[in-house]
Amino acid sequence: MPSPxxxxxxxxxxTRTLDRMVRDHPWTGDWRRVRERADRSRRVHRGMPLxxxxxxxxxxxxxxxxxxxxxxxxxxxxxxxxxxxxGISIDVEAPFQRASLALAPASHEILSLSTGPLLIGSPTDRxxxxxxxxxxxxxxxxxxxxxxxxxxxxxxxxxxHDIGYQQRPASFILxxxxxxxxxxxxxxxxxxxxxxxxxxxxxxxxxHGRRLIAIVVAGADVAQTGLDQASRLLDSLQVSPRPxxxxxxxxxxxxxxxxxxxxxxxTDGRRAYVGIAKDGSMCxxxxxxxxxxxxxxxxxxxGVVAIDRSAxxxxxxxxxxxxxxxxxxxxxxxxxxxxxxxxxGVKSDPLLIRQNNITLAHIPSPPSTxxxxx
Amino acid sequence: xxxxxxxxxxxxxxxDPHDVLGALYRDRYARMVRFATARLGDAEAAExxxxxxxxTALRRMDGLRDPGSLEAWTWSILINHTRMERxxxxxxxxxxxxxxxxxxxxxxxxxxxxxxxxxxLPTRQRTVLFLRFYGDLPNTTIAEVLGISTxxxxxxxxxxxxxxxxxxxxxxx
Numbered sequence: 268m269p270s271p272x273x274x275x276x277x278x279x280x281x282t283r284t285l286d287r288m289v290r291d292h293p294w295t296g297d298w299r300r301v302r303e304r305a306d307r308s309r310r311v312h313r314g315m316p317l318x319x320x321x322x323x324x325x326x327x328x329x330x331x332x333x334x335x336x337x338x339x340x341x342x343x344x345x346x347x348x349x350x351x352x353x354g355i356s357i358d359v360e361a362p363f364q365r366a367s368l369a370l371a372p373a374s375h376e377i378l379s380l381s382t383g384p385l386l387i388g389s390p391t392d393r394x395x396x397x398x399x400x401x402x403x404x405x406x407x408x409x410x411x412x413x414x415x416x417x418x419x420x421x422x423x424x425x426x427x428h429d430i431g432y433q434q435r436p437a438s439f440i441l442x443x444x445x446x447x448x449x450x451x452x453x454x455x456x457x458x459x460x461x462x463x464x465x466x467x468x469x470x471x472x473x474x475h476g477r478r479l480i481a482i483v484v485a486g487a488d489v490a491q492t493g494l495d496q497a498s499r500l501l502d503s504l505q506v507s508p509r510p511x512x513x514x515x516x517x518x519x520x521x522x523x524x525x526x527x528x529x530x531x532x533x534t535d536g537r538r539a540y541v542g543i544a545k546d547g548s549m550c551x552x553x554x555x556x557x558x559x560x561x562x563x564x565x566x567x568x569x570g571v572v573a574i575d576r577s578a579x580x581x582x583x584x585x586x587x588x589x590x591x592x593x594x595x596x597x598x599x600x601x602x603x604x605x606x607x608x609x610x611x612g613v614k615s616d617p618l619l620i621r622q623n624n625i626t627l628a629h630i631p632s633p634p635s636t637x638x639x640x641x
Numbered sequence: 642x643x644x645x646x647x648x649x650x651x652x653x654x655x656x657d658p659h660d661v662l663g664a665l666y667r668d669r670y671a672r673m674v675r676f677a678t679a680r681l682g683d684a685e686a687a688e689x690x691x692x693x694x695x696x697t698a699l700r701r702m703d704g705l706r707d708p709g710s711l712e713a714w715t716w717s718i719l720i721n722h723t724r725m726e727r728x729x730x731x732x733x734x735x736x737x738x739x740x741x742x743x744x745x746x747x748x749x750x751x752x753x754x755x756x757x758x759x760x761x762l763p764t765r766q767r768t769v770l771f772l773r774f775y776g777d778l779p780n781t782t783i784a785e786v787l788g789i790s791t792x793x794x795x796x797x798x799x800x801x802x803x804x805x806x807x808x809x810x811x812x813x814x
Binding site: 277278282285286288289293295298301302304 | 659663666667670671674675678679684688691692695696699700755756758759770771773774775798801802805806809
């Protein structure tokens with residue numbers, strides 16, 4: 268017997284049951300609303316790729332902005348400093364600041380960075396002890412010196428040799444393990460004792476045939492992250508072959524880079540400092556009673572003392588003639604001639620030097636021909 | 642209720658396919674809502690499901706390869722929508738919809754006790770029965786909607802009625 272359902276018909280019981288469960292009802296829909304909803308939905312779906320593209324584009328734009336902001340921040344906070352005269356460039360990141368002049372003028376310093384005050388040291392030091400003492404327990408000082416044979420070595424009476432100068436390391440690793448207690452650098456002489464409460468790394472190396480000495484001094488409480496930053500800055504150092512065509516006259520060519528002052532020796536045996544200010548002017552402080560800066564004689568009255576700053580107002584010098592006796596500051600002996608002296612404590616204004624009762628004694632007669640800038 | 646399966650709109654006729662779907666909507670709306678109400682136990686949700694079904698159909702109509710299967714295709718969309726709605730309710734309530742509690746006594750829709758009886762039917766039997774009775778679909782269309790043979794539809798309907806009769810008998814005893 269065929270099933271009644273095979274023809275699609277339902278038995279009366281099922282029909283009655285289902286009809287009672289959900290009774291027939293004159294539901295009426297709204298086709299117009301369905302069409303509108305479908306149109307809206309279609310528009311949304313059609314616009315979806317565009318929306319996704321827009322969202323992706325916006326994300327990319329935001330990403331680019333974020334990255335550029337980060338880059339801008341880095342640019343604002345940090346600085347790539349290039350020194351075409353010395354042929355080096357390096358990142359300078361906060362809180363490091365770059366010294367615009369040699370802090371240890373009697374050294375072969377070509378660069379100094381410090382997290383502390385940039386104080387000029389005594390010319391008898393290879394490292395600026397005042398600046399090192401000022402970094403504190405958590406500060407870091409980085410300096411780069413260069414051995415420049417033969418002239419410099421001759422002037423300092425040291426032998427020329429390459430012992431201890433390895434090829435530049437892949438990375439300047441600063442850690443307890445690499446800490447150096449060395450006070451003597453081959454071919455360079457004594458660095459002087461470590462400033463109490465500091466750690467020191469001395470890394471002689473060669474790069475492009477140049478012999479360089481990286482010296483890092485850190486306060487006792489500097490964390491490894493601080494050392495890592497110093498390491499990173501040193502790693503950012505780029506050294507070029509020694510520049511040729513130095514604008515400084517031959518007898519002064521061991522001179523300086525923009526914004527820096529450098530101790531040099533002249534051909535006639537006098538001591539001098541030469542500097543090129545940031546505005547490009549050349550300033551010469553020479554071991555005589557005359558001083559000129561950008562061709563302007565700035566010797567002091569009566570040949571007593573020559574004090575001035577560069578055109579950019581960045582540095583000043585005091586020239587002590589060979590026959591000068593003791594140099595006193597506030598009645599304390601700070602130097603014994605013939606020594607060029609740079610005073611770090613009163614560097615802002617020559618008048619301060621006078622007001623701080625700096626006096627020089629036994630001043631001989633000035634030479635007949637003052638030295639002027641080329 | 643008319644025992645003869647209703648004829649749908651002439652969907653094979655030339656013209657705007659959207660108009661054909663509109664004709665289907667107008668012709669089948671009440672039956673589809675009744676079917677969805679039986680599945681969901683909620684007339685309001687059922688109407689939403691039917692409207693959503695046609696929105697979906699309108700949006701995807703361009704992808705329909707066989708215009709002759711428009712009605713079966715639309716019903717299968719409705720089954721999917723009601724299934725998703727039941728699943729959604731289960732997720733949010735933690736249990737399947739309570740068919741005995743969803744309609745007010747004054748509603749023309751519900752007999753709560755019979756709902757509980759019908760719920761005891763296996764899922765496929767219940768679906769086939771609903772499509773046949775509420776949807777007023779012929780066995781061939783039901784087979785097309787569910788992707789089974791016409792013979793299976795007939796056998797399932799037969800078993801569903803037998804099961805229902807047995808349940809009702811147990812209930813009265």
